[in-house]
Amino acid sequence: MTRSIIEQEVLDRVLPTDAERSAAQEMGNKLIAAVYEVAGVPAMMTGSVARGTWVRGDKDIDIFMLFPPEISREELQEKGLAAAYAVVEKFSGTAEEKYAEHPYLNAVIEGFDVDLVPCYHVSSTAEMQCAVDRTPFHTRYLLPKIGNLREDVLLLKQFAKGGGVYGSDHMTGGFSGYLCELLVLAYGGFSEFMQAASEFRYGEVVDIEKYYADTKIVRGKFSEPLIVIDPTDKDRNVAAALTPTRFAEFMELARDYCASPSPQYFVADPPTQMGMNEFAATLQKRGTAMLAVRMKTPPYVADTVVPQLRKTMESMKAMLVAEDFQIHRAEVSMGAENSLILFELLIARLPEIVVRSGPPVWNHENADRFVEKYLMQEQFAGPWIEEDRYYTEVLRKYTTAESLLSDKSKILSGSLGKHVRQVMEEDGYEVLAGVDVWSLEFSFFLSAFFARSSHAIRKLREIRGGQE
Amino acid sequence: MTRSIIEQEVLDRVLPTDAERSAAQEMGNKLIAAVYEVAGVPAMMTGSVARGTWVRGDKDIDIFMLFPPEISREELQEKGLAAAYAVVEKFSGTAEEKYAEHPYLNAVIEGFDVDLVPCYHVSSTAEMQCAVDRTPFHTRYLLPKIGNLREDVLLLKQFAKGGGVYGSDHMTGGFSGYLCELLVLAYGGFSEFMQAASEFRYGEVVDIEKYYADTKIVRGKFSEPLIVIDPTDKDRNVAAALTPTRFAEFMELARDYCASPSPQYFVADPPTQMGMNEFAATLQKRGTAMLAVRMKTPPYVADTVVPQLRKTMESMKAMLVAEDFQIHRAEVSMGAENSLILFELLIARLPEIVVRSGPPVWNHENADRFVEKYLMQEQFAGPWIEEDRYYTEVLRKYTTAESLLSDKSKILSGSLGKHVRQVMEEDGYEVLAGVDVWSLEFSFFLSAFFARSSHAIRKLREIRGGQE
Incomplete structure (x- = not known):
């Protein structure tokens, strides 16, 4: 599909420059070498930088340090953090510990926002010991497939950013980068996906590797509005964090854009502040x-x-x-x-008066207690019987x-x-x-x-x- | 059961005097004779006066004029009203037409409150043509049975009056006179009934003539809180007009009275007026x-x-x-x-603002119409998507x-x-x-x-x- 002028102009704006590309690659290589140097384990770049699918100006580099699966979780955490700190020190960066399933280091190194994450070096997702072990497989899966679709991925990411539905954190509940890449891959391009998305319904299924015989089985297993089977793990929905609201918003954005495209769909609203x-x-x-x-x-x-x-x-x-x-x-x-x-x-x-519901008259003991308590009250009405229950008016607590x-x-x-x-x-x-x-x-x-x-x-x- | 002093004192107050008795009987006889004279049909006294179960001071006489079942409903109404008017004229009374299933005359004659009701003279309730045809059977059924229980009936009626639960009209939703009589008959006396009533539960069944094999069948047929099968018509619940609230109130009155009797239970509250x-x-x-x-x-x-x-x-x-x-x-x-x-x-x-719920986003046509309508509104927020639906804030109508x-x-x-x-x-x-x-x-x-x-x-x- 040929690019529209609008889309070409967006790409001119968001495609990483050659200089950016080589700087990121170089930084990544230096970090991988540093990990090996300080911890004696291999490491890999993951995420959009590794796959060449990042938006110009993004400075996020994810380095996964691959520790042998034999060591314990405690050892992994300890050695991982120690290695990460050593790497940061080596580059004279600044770092902050963060907590996901286990702690990792978020560092600023030479202007890049670097995550240094320890994980187990497993040979298939079946051998995963913790959730982060899966991430390297995403890059291994996508890298050989996404080459011709990089521009499409960038368009989708920028469209999602413009529409405020990019990011799988809980605050946003939107589309992750990996999800955008899989969707472009599944539909063969940005425009193709947008056309499809504008007709989406709740319980849409995308199963690239055809792990399941039909969509009914998938819908029996997953209940989210969009179900994208992880090609590296058939038991995982990549779109699990996408909320129904963001899903519906995206569909409406896609529908509006397909009906009448505008460059403004690719521009994020600047947040406004109220005095x-x-x-x-x-x-x-x-x-x-x-x-x-x-x-x-x-x-x-x-x-x-x-x-x-x-x-x-x-x-x-x-x-x-x-x-x-x-x-x-x-x-x-x-x-x-x-x-x-x-x-x-x-x-x-609210006014001070409120109706308090008492016990059913059949419950003689509680009924007597209720009546006894409110019998001689002067302030408001009651107690009275309505249907089979006592009620009375009392002073409202709040x-x-x-x-x-x-x-x-x-x-x-x-x-x-x-x-x-x-x-x-x-x-x-x-x-x-x-x-x-x-x-x-x-x-x-x-x-x-x-x-x-x-x-x-x-x-x-x-x-x-x-x-x- | 011997009467308590409280109950004896109540009876001293509510038992009709001999003079009252003979005056009512005499008035009834004169009215029956007058009906025969003006319309050539028999008549009978029904209600509490006929059965000797009225409370002192009550002046209600019910005269049912028994027309042959062959005549049409129109004829019954016409002849019935004509006869009633003729009777009233004969005694120089005043009259007002009332409407139940068909019109009847409510008259004041020599200080009595007289209802003159036309009905069909049928030989069993199976042949009834309208609801009022049933009434004479109540008197025929009770008259031979209630003789020894008249004082008990009066006590129950006065207790119900004192407790504000006497009267089967829609305003009260309480106990009718006939219902009081049947209950006293079923339990063998006032005290016996009061003991039973204080332990009543929803769906209580009283089936004097044992028309039904067990209470389950009765509860399958009737859903009211108290089910008293009419001895003259097994398909009718005499307590059908008794509301759940009045039923529960009566039970509580009975329970309180049994636990600690007082003459005040037999005294109706004077209504109070608010300036x-x-x-x-x-x-x-x-x-x-x-x-x-x-x-x-x-x-x-x-x-x-x-x-x-x-x-x-x-x-x-x-x-x-x-x-x-x-x-x-x-x-x-x-x-x-x-x-x-x-x-x-x-x-x-309330404040002027309100959230209006719009169509689901899946309904593209209505969604577009909703968005179009509220898109450029300035006043409040919206439209927005939440889950799968559009919403917006608008001005509250009221x-x-x-x-x-x-x-x-x-x-x-x-x-x-x-x-x-x-x-x-x-x-x-x-x-x-x-x-x-x-x-x-x-x-x-x-x-x-x-x-x-x-x-x-x-x-x-x-x-x-x-x-x-």
Whole structure:
């Protein structure tokens, strides 16, 4: 398929330059040699740099250090980290430990963002001892196949970046680089894939190596909206981290692009930031009640913390709803220092009265206890019988959503994320209301919250806006 | 069983006097003779007066005029009403037509409240042509059996009156006189029945004539909480009009009475009335928002109108809840002039913003239409995709519950009671808010609404209050 002018112009912008290419390759080779020098084990470059499928300007180099499978996990971690530190020192870089299944080093070396990851040197995925052992196989699989499709991969990656659906971290829940490469490979090109994607349905199956006899079997095994069987491991869905929302957004982006292509689909929206005055004016206009719970960010990666923040938010939402506070919208944000759980409520203050449901009349013992407790109350009505149960009116425990969120023992009784709970227990948390919800740290997040639109819509709006 | 002092004192109060007895009997005989005279058909006294089971001071005489089964329904109605009017004229009484399955006359004659009801003179319930044909059989069945149990029946009736659960009309949903008689007959006395009732469960079966082999069959046929097979018609549950609430209330009254008897259980609460100032103070204390819909009362009996008011209330409740207005409590009242549907809301005003749910993204045509419609909106956020569906924020249609209830075409689009709808369509309706909800006509109803307590509880409270 010939490239459109739009796509050719995108490629002119995102194809790595020759200088970039050789610099990255050279850096990779030096790192591999250094690993051998300090640890006596082979290493390989993985990821997009290794496969020549990176977007111009990306400076990510992934080096996997291949340790013999005989050593223990402890030894692997210990030797791996030691080797990584030695490599970083050798190049006078700076490093930070990160935690996935086991610790690895994220370093800045000569301007490159380098991950130094220890793994086992196994001869097939069947012998894998941990998840990272799989990564080298991805490069081994793709390298001989992706040569002619590099430009197509770059177009898809840039399209996904432009549409805000690139990245398989939990914050994004979008398309990983490996997934983009497999999809281009499966459909034979960028345009071919885009046409197919614009007609996708939930439960779409892509099985390049035809491991399964039919799609029914695959759908019985995997439940995600997009199922791309890993050619290096038939029991794994490469698109497992893709959320239903991102999947649907991508389909709409693809549909819009196919119907009316524009270079703007390949341009990522710059994030916008909201000042305190603008925040206050927005609250005024919306007429809702804003509340937020702010806590220190637990010292773990986003893939660990963000799902925990979501779980915590769901628990708080359920408590608010159970106490009659109706939620308009809610969202979480993980910042470097603090994390925020944001609630936008229809109403944050309720009358003092509430109906309390008592035991069924058939339960004589509890019925008597309930009646005894509320029999002589003067304040409100009740007790009364309705159908087969006692009820009474009592004073509402939480007349404001703020007082509920501030009740630490109540909040901590919920089903919270482990590390989030730990931080809330040990360091406490703040409940912010109204304009106090705003802070510089969350000014981007709050702006995105109020502007909430799918990327597909934002693209359309930019394009329409540009036409008018 | 010997009578307790409490029960004996009640009987001293409620047993009809000899003078009452002979006056009622005499009046009945005169009416029967008059029916024969004006219409040439036999008649019989039914109901409690005929069976000697009425409470002192009751002045209700039911006369059933027995027309030959050969005549048509039209003829029965025509001749029946003509005969009734002739009888009333003969005694210089006053009369009002009422409507059950067919019209009958409710008259005041020499101080008695007389119902003159035409029915077919059939020889068994199998030959019944309309529901009222059954009534004479009740008297024929009970008369020979109830003789020794008259005092017990009176005690039960007075107990039910005291507890607010006497009367099978739709407003009360309680125990009819016939039901009280059958229950006393089935259990062999007042005390015996009270003991049994205090241990009742949902789906209790009383089958005096043992028409059914076991209670399972009965429960398969009837679903009401209390099932009393009519000895004159095995396909009828005499307790069909008893609501679950009244059933449960009676059980609790019986249980309380058996545990600690008091004469107060046999004394009906005088209804209390609430003045406008008290109403305003109550609203203030409760902090809720009161709204009411007031319309003319349709010209039908309570058994027709009250269920229609309830149906209308349910329709309005569903609309309010669908528009995010949370209801604390709601109730209806049928007055002589006007009827009222009362809503007590947690909040009656909401912010202008609301999330509108759009089509699934898979429905390309509707998705495009939705996006097109909301794409360039400035006011709020959206559209966005969540899971597989489009959403957007829009202006709320009803920011106050009052504006929703005032939207006549919206309200009339609901599932309303037939005659209530007719009145609302033709004569309109008013929406009242806050202190304007109060009017003299509903001052008793509003008092009961706010004092809401089961009769069982009120009795207990009176008794406790008296002890303190």
